[in-house]
Amino acid sequence: MKKKSPTLEDLTQRIKAFRDARDWKQFHNPKDMALSLSLEVHELLELMQWKNGRELEAHLNKNRRALSHELADVLYWVLLLANDLKIDLPEALVEKLAHNEKKYPLHKSKGVAKKYNEL
Numbered sequence: 699m700k701k702k703s704p705t706l707e708d709l710t711q712r713i714k715a716f717r718d719a720r721d722w723k724q725f726h727n728p729k730d731m732a733l734s735l736s737l738e739v740h741e742l743l744e745l746m747q748w749k750n751g752r753e754l755e756a757h758l759n760k761n762r763r764a765l766s767h768e769l770a771d772v773l774y775w776v777l778l779l780a781n782d783l784k785i786d787l788p789e790a791l792v793e794k795l796a797h798n799e800k801k802y803p804l805h806k807s808k809g810v811a812k813k814y815n816e817l
């Protein structure tokens with residue numbers, strides 16, 4: 699039987715406990731947290747820099763652990779930032795998807811890699 703995945707709320711509580719145990723909240727303002735999020739996204743990109751096609755695919759397969767760690771670092775900051783700014787992420791995502799469905803109607807966007815204002 700597959701182990702039940704923790705919910706976003708479970709993960710957020712775990713991250714907060716990690717932060718609180720280290721007394722790091724004092725350093726966390728929204729700007730520096732967004733900066734940390736951005737830096738982690740760049741670490742993710744660094745794993746892929748200068749590689750394309752099959753070489754990139756092979757590299758990512760070989761470095762799955764590093765890839766998962768960088769994605770986890772990104773999620774860490776997304777969850778903590780949303781927590782501190784009191785944003786309900788599931789609700790925000792559902793709302794944004796509904797917004798994107800209007801921005802990118804199927805009849806115009808299916809199979810088309812263009813920004814909404816170019817459709």
Ligand SMILES: [Mg+2]
Pocket residue numbers: 738741767768771
């Ligand atoms: Mg990292």
